Amino acid sequence: MNLLFINPSRSQRPEVYGLAENLPKKYDIIILQPSDKAKMHDDFYLRENIFVKHIPSMFMPLSDSVVTIPVFQKWVEELFDTIRLNKVDLIHVCDYEYLTSIFPIFIKRKYGSIPTVIVNDALIGIGNYSFNSLLMDLISSTYTYAFGIKVLKSYDKIIFLYSELAEQAKKLGLPEEKIRIIPNGIDVEKIFDIQKQLNAKSIRKKYGITEDEQVILYVGRLVKVKRVEILIKVIKKLLKKKLKVKGLIVGDGPQRTELEEMAYPMNNHIHFTGYISEEEKFECYNIANMFMLPSVSEGLPTVLLEAASFGLPIIATNIHGIPDIVIHGKTGFLVNRENYDQYAEYAERLIMNQSLTKEMGENAKKHVASNFSWSKVVKKYENVYDEYR
Numbered sequence: 001m002n003l004l005f006i007n008p009s010r011s012q013r014p015e016v017y018g019l020a021e022n023l024p025k026k027y028d029i030i031i032l033q034p035s036d037k038a039k040m041h042d043d044f045y046l047r048e049n050i051f052v053k054h055i056p057s058m059f060m061p062l063s064d065s066v067v068t069i070p071v072f073q074k075w076v077e078e079l080f081d082t083i084r085l086n087k088v089d090l091i092h093v094c095d096y097e098y099l100t101s102i103f104p105i106f107i108k109r110k111y112g113s114i115p116t117v118i119v120n121d122a123l124i125g126i127g128n129y130s131f132n133s134l135l136m137d138l139i140s141s142t143y144t145y146a147f148g149i150k151v152l153k154s155y156d157k158i159i160f161l162y163s164e165l166a167e168q169a170k171k172l173g174l175p176e177e178k179i180r181i182i183p184n185g186i187d188v189e190k191i192f193d194i195q196k197q198l199n200a201k202s203i204r205k206k207y208g209i210t211e212d213e214q215v216i217l218y219v220g221r222l223v224k225v226k227r228v229e230i231l232i233k234v235i236k237k238l239l240k241k242k243l244k245v246k247g248l249i250v251g252d253g254p255q256r257t258e259l260e261e262m263a264y265p266m267n268n269h270i271h272f273t274g275y276i277s278e279e280e281k282f283e284c285y286n287i288a289n290m291f292m293l294p295s296v297s298e299g300l301p302t303v304l305l306e307a308a309s310f311g312l313p314i315i316a317t318n319i320h321g322i323p324d325i326v327i328h329g330k331t332g333f334l335v336n337r338e339n340y341d342q343y344a345e346y347a348e349r350l351i352m353n354q355s356l357t358k359e360m361g362e363n364a365k366k367h368v369a370s371n372f373s374w375s376k377v378v379k380k381y382e383n384v385y386d387e388y389r
Helices: 014-022 072-086 103-110 134-153 163-171 188-197 200-206 229-240 256-266 278-287 302-309 341-352 354-371 374-386
Strands: 002-006 028-035 044-047 050-062 065-070 090-094 116-120 157-160 179-181 214-219 245-250 270-274 290-293 314-317 332-335
Touching (some): 002 072, 014 044, 014 374, 072 103, 090 103, 163 179, 188 302, 200 278, 214 229, 214 302, 229 245, 229 256, 245 278, 278 302, 290 302, 290 341, 302 354, 341 354
Parallel strands (some): 002 028, 002 090, 028 050, 090 116, 157 179, 214 245, 214 290, 314 332
Antiparallel strands (some): 044 050
């Protein structure tokens, strides 16, 4: 079966690249990748059956996000050429809010027999999904209601990453028979192997963390929607109670300077790593005692799947796809979006009860392995693809 994947952004989305790499090699896959420096020598084989082709695009910063602006003529030409030369059996697209989701609709009008699938991690501007910006939320809501719903309805199958999103979609009038729920996957076997090889003692020394300090970890962009300042306030509260704790903040972004200034009085207890490699990120998971994600909006966060795979209990906001990963009281704790005090309360409970921390971490690891491993996710996608064989 020949599959054509369209990646919507400059970054490699797990709904595209992660899936492509974990599908069996019986599928021949072409990935169209937006690029501001699209040249033939940039194209490459990701694997023997996966070819990545770069297509001219521009990227415009908007709020804390980056919008892909495809060069329409080049994209349309490339799509038609790819379909003509490679006999594409199915087109797989990611995210309706990107302009790259429009092109398969043109294709369908010309080649009506080619099935199309679109995967989504959010319905922007709908319900309690927020960019933490009134302007962005207004733009998003207007786009979804005026245009986005029509785009989604144009696809043969609409895949959502978590259950709450599918329910919202049905309320918007999207046909129930088209909707499927398939989460992003994670390579749990790889993470388990990596964890066995890591030396926690040497990693703690690298980050200046003593053996008796409990580590609260955050991994992600440093932007307003993530509310990383809550973690800093949690550390401050815990230190006032004379608890031995350290905050480890992994990632970078426009809020970093502001957050570092906020954390300055606790300089020895909060460490900002900036952008680090995947290997170093895994080191941070390995030495953490718990993971905190106080975001105001999320889809189905890969960082939570990674944290759980490392056996970390999670404290996170009770929004969107997070409850599919964090089972309150079993794999971690869910906090209502405006209940800031509970982040500190749950962190203290874990610090004071190591057996609970260990039990929740083990539950989290089992939950992710059972429900989010790529081997399970791939089978669900294959069931969708098989409908069009």
